[in-house]
Amino acid sequence: MIIDCHGHYTTAPASLQAFRERQIACNCDAHQLARLTLPNISDDEIRESLEGAQLKLQRERGTDLTIFSPRASAMAHHIGDEAVSLQWSRLCNDLIGRVVELYPENFVGVCQLPQSPGVPAAHSVAELERCVTELGFIGCNLNPDPSGGHWTAPPLTDRHWYPLYEKMVELDVPAMVHVSASCNPAFHATGAHYINADTTAFMQFIQGDLFKDFPTLRMIIPHGGGAVPYHWGRYRGLAQDMKRPPLSELVMNNVFFDTCVYHQPGIDLLLKVIPAKNILFGSEMVGAVRGVDPESGQYYDDTKRYIEASAIPDADKTAIFEGNAKTVFPRLAKRLAAA
Numbered sequence: 001m002i003i004d005c006h007g008h009y010t011t012a013p014a015s016l017q018a019f020r021e022r023q024i025a026c027n028c029d030a031h032q033l034a035r036l037t038l039p040n041i042s043d044d045e046i047r048e049s050l051e052g053a054q055l056k057l058q059r060e061r062g063t064d065l066t067i068f069s070p071r072a073s074a075m076a077h078h079i080g081d082e083a084v085s086l087q088w089s090r091l092c093n094d095l096i097g098r099v100v101e102l103y104p105e106n107f108v109g110v111c112q113l114p115q116s117p118g119v120p121a122a123h124s125v126a127e128l129e130r131c132v133t134e135l136g137f138i139g140c141n142l143n144p145d146p147s148g149g150h151w152t153a154p155p156l157t158d159r160h161w162y163p164l165y166e167k168m169v170e171l172d173v174p175a176m177v178h179v180s181a182s183c184n185p186a187f188h189a190t191g192a193h194y195i196n197a198d199t200t201a202f203m204q205f206i207q208g209d210l211f212k213d214f215p216t217l218r219m220i221i222p223h224g225g226g227a228v229p230y231h232w233g234r235y236r237g238l239a240q241d242m243k244r245p246p247l248s249e250l251v252m253n254n255v256f257f258d259t260c261v262y263h264q265p266g267i268d269l270l271l272k273v274i275p276a277k278n279i280l281f282g283s284e285m286v287g288a289v290r291g292v293d294p295e296s297g298q299y300y301d302d303t304k305r306y307i308e309a310s311a312i313p314d315a316d317k318t319a320i321f322e323g324n325a326k327t328v329f330p331r332l333a334k335r336l337a338a339a
C-alpha cells in the first residue's frame with residue numbers, strides 16, 4: 001500500500017474562497033460573522049473538484065491513500081481574530097470530513113487548528129478533539145508561526161504549546177509542523193517561509209527538552225525537513241557544542257520527515273542522511289510545485305518515482321511507503337485494520 005502523508009485540498013470549490021472573502025470583509029465584527037451564510041457545496045461539486053486532480057493523480061501515479069487536510073496557505077492564521085479563525089477552521093475541517101465520507105478508500109482526514117497570534121494554544125484543543133473524536137481524523141497541522149512570517153509565537157518547546165501537546169498525546173495523534181501564508185514580503189510563502197519553518201522547527205527541538213516531557217509526542221517536519229538533511233553535520237555539531245545528547249537520542253524517536261523534495265538528488269540525500277524509520281512518503285501533489293520538469297519530462301511532485309529509483313533496500317521503501325505512516329499515525333493503522 002502506498003500512503004501519501006501530505007495532501008491538501010488545494011482544489012476545493014470556488015464557493016469556499018468566496019465565503020472566505022466575505023468573512024474577511026466582516027472585519028472581525030461578531031454580529032456580521034454570525035450572520036454569514038455558509039457555502040452550500042454539493043457532493044457533486046466535491047467530486048468534480050477531486051476527480052480531475054487528486055484522484056486522477058492517485059490513479060496515474062499508483063498511490064492508494066492520501067492523508068488529507070485543508071489548504072495550508074489558506075489557513076492564514078494572521079487574518080482576523082480568534083473567532084474568525086475558529087469559524088474558518090471548522091468550515092474547512094468539515095469539508096475535509098465530507099471528502100473522506102465520499103472517498104473513504106482514498107482519503108483520511110487531518111485537521112486545521114484555529115490558531116491566532118497571541119491566543120493561547122490551549123484554545124485549539126477543542127477543535128482538535130472534535131475532529132478526532134467526531135470526524136475520525138488522525139492528526140493535525142500545527143502552525144509554529146500564526147503571525148504569517150513575523151515569528152511572534154514562542155518556540156515549539158515552550159510551555160505555551162503544552163496544553164495542545166497534552167491533548168495530542170491523549171488522543172494519540174501526531175502533528176505536521178506546517179506554516180501558512182506569509183504576509184512578510186521578505187519571505188516567499190512556499191519557496192522561503194515553508195522551508196524556513198521546517199528548518200526552524202528542527203532547531204527548536206534540539207534546543208529544548210520537549211520530548212523528555214512528552215516521550216510519545218510525534219512531529220512530522222514536511223518538505224524533506226527543509227535544510228536539515230543538507231546541513232546534518234551542522235545540527236549534530238550544534239547539539240554537541242550545546243552539550244545536548246546525540247540527535248538520535250534527542251529528537252529522532254519523535255521527529256519524522258516527509259519526501260516532498262522535488263528532484264532525485266535531493267531525495268537521494270534525504271535517504272542517505274536520515275534513517276529510513278524517520279521518513280514518510282509524501283508528495284503534496286497539486287500543491288506548491290505543479291509543473292513538469294523539462295529535464296525529466298515528469299511532474300516535479302511525483303515523488304513516488306524518486307523513491308522507487310533510489311538505491312535503498314526494498315524493505316526501507318516499504319517502510320517509507322506504508323509502514324512508517326502506520327506507526328506515526330496509530331489511528332490510521334486501526335482504521336485500515338478495521339477495514
